[in-house]
Amino acid sequence: MYHAHFRGTHYEAGYRWGSLLLKHKNIILENIPFPITQDRIDYALSCLPLYEKYYPEIVEEIKGLADGQQCDVCILQAVLFSMYSMPPACNCSCFAFANNHEVLLGRNSDFLTEIEKLNLNVIYKLTDGTYSFTANTTAFVEMEDGVNEQGLAVGLTSVYPIQYKPGFNAGLLLRYLLEKCKNVMEAVSCLHQLPIASAQTLTLADSSGEIALVECNAERVEAKTSSNGQPVVYATNTFHLAKMEEYNSTGIDTWFAETRYQTLTSAFQDHRNLGLTFAKKLLCGEYGFLCQYDRNTGKDTVWSVIYDLKQHKIYRSEGNPKRCRFKEDGRFHF
Incomplete structure (x- = not known):
C-alpha cells in the first residue's frame, strides 16, 4: 500500500500527485481494470455539471491530476465519475458499534489482487476550506473508508446498480462527507440532498457515539441510526433495509455478500463483549467467512481497518487480516 500526504489547494494536490506518478513512470490510465468506453465518457460529461455545482473542489483536483499526468482530463473524468455507477464493483464488508466506552468502525476492503500494489492510504490537509482527513482507496481521488479531523468516520x-443517473458515485460521495461534515447527523442530511448516481451502503460513526447505516441509490435514501435504538449497524453488498430491498439485483457475482452478511449478523448476536479485540477477530474471519477468499480467483481482502473514535486511534492491516496483523497508525490526529 502506498502512503501519500497531500497539501495545498485541491488543484495543487492533484497536480503534485499526478506529476510524481508520471516521474516514476506510473501512468494512471494504463492501470484501469476496465475498458474506457464511449458510454463512460458520455456518462462522465453528464455528471460534470453536478460536480461543478456541488463539489467544484474535486473537479479542480482531477484537473490537476490530469495536468500532472499530461493526459486528457475528459478521459480521467470518464474513469473516475463512472466508477461504482457502472459495474464491476461489488465487494467489502463494514460495521460500526457504540457503547458507553467505545465507538468503533471496521471495514474489510475486498478487491482485485492484480492491482493491490496500487492501493493507497492518504492524508489530506488542504488549504481551500475543507476538513482534513485520512482515508484508504483503490481509486485515486475517490475514497472508500476514512476519518476526518472532527472524528467522523465513514466506510x-x-x-x-439496477440503474444509474448523473450524480455522485460512492467514492466521491464518501470523500465529500469527510471533507464537509462534522458528524453523523450532518452526513445523513447531506446524503438526502446530494444527487446520487451509484448504489451503495455507507456506514457512519462519530466520536460522540452516534452511528448510522445509509442505504442509497439514484432513487432513494434510507437510514438506520443509533438514535432509533440501534447500537450496531453493518453492511455488505446488498440492500437489507425494507424499502431498499427492491433495488437488489439477482444472478450476479456479489463476492459472497450474503454469506458475509450472515457472518456479521451471527457475530453481533452471539457476542456481548464488543470491543477492539472483537472487531479485529471479526474482520480476520474468526467468527465465519469474511475474508477467506481463494486468491487464485483474483479476489481477496486487500486491506482492513478499524477506526477507534473514542480513543482517537487507527488500526490497519495492509493486506488480508488473516495474514497481515493490524498496526496502529498514529500519523493523523483527530
Whole structure:
C-alpha cells in the first residue's frame, strides 16, 4: 500500500500527485481494470455539471491530476465519475458499534489482487476550506473508508446498480462527507440532498457515539441510526433495509455478500463483549467467512481497518487480516 500526504489547494494536490506518478513512470490510465468506453465518457460529461455545482473542489483536483499526468482530463473524468455507477464493483464488508466506552468502525476492503500494489492510504490537509482527513482507496481521488479531523468516520460497500443517473458515485460521495461534515447527523442530511448516481451502503460513526447505516441509490435514501435504538449497524453488498430491498439485483457475482452478511449478523448476536479485540477477530474471519477468499480467483481482502473514535486511534492491516496483523497508525490526529 502506498502512503501519500497531500497539501495545498485541491488543484495543487492533484497536480503534485499526478506529476510524481508520471516521474516514476506510473501512468494512471494504463492501470484501469476496465475498458474506457464511449458510454463512460458520455456518462462522465453528464455528471460534470453536478460536480461543478456541488463539489467544484474535486473537479479542480482531477484537473490537476490530469495536468500532472499530461493526459486528457475528459478521459480521467470518464474513469473516475463512472466508477461504482457502472459495474464491476461489488465487494467489502463494514460495521460500526457504540457503547458507553467505545465507538468503533471496521471495514474489510475486498478487491482485485492484480492491482493491490496500487492501493493507497492518504492524508489530506488542504488549504481551500475543507476538513482534513485520512482515508484508504483503490481509486485515486475517490475514497472508500476514512476519518476526518472532527472524528467522523465513514466506510462504503458498493451494491450492483439496477440503474444509474448523473450524480455522485460512492467514492466521491464518501470523500465529500469527510471533507464537509462534522458528524453523523450532518452526513445523513447531506446524503438526502446530494444527487446520487451509484448504489451503495455507507456506514457512519462519530466520536460522540452516534452511528448510522445509509442505504442509497439514484432513487432513494434510507437510514438506520443509533438514535432509533440501534447500537450496531453493518453492511455488505446488498440492500437489507425494507424499502431498499427492491433495488437488489439477482444472478450476479456479489463476492459472497450474503454469506458475509450472515457472518456479521451471527457475530453481533452471539457476542456481548464488543470491543477492539472483537472487531479485529471479526474482520480476520474468526467468527465465519469474511475474508477467506481463494486468491487464485483474483479476489481477496486487500486491506482492513478499524477506526477507534473514542480513543482517537487507527488500526490497519495492509493486506488480508488473516495474514497481515493490524498496526496502529498514529500519523493523523483527530
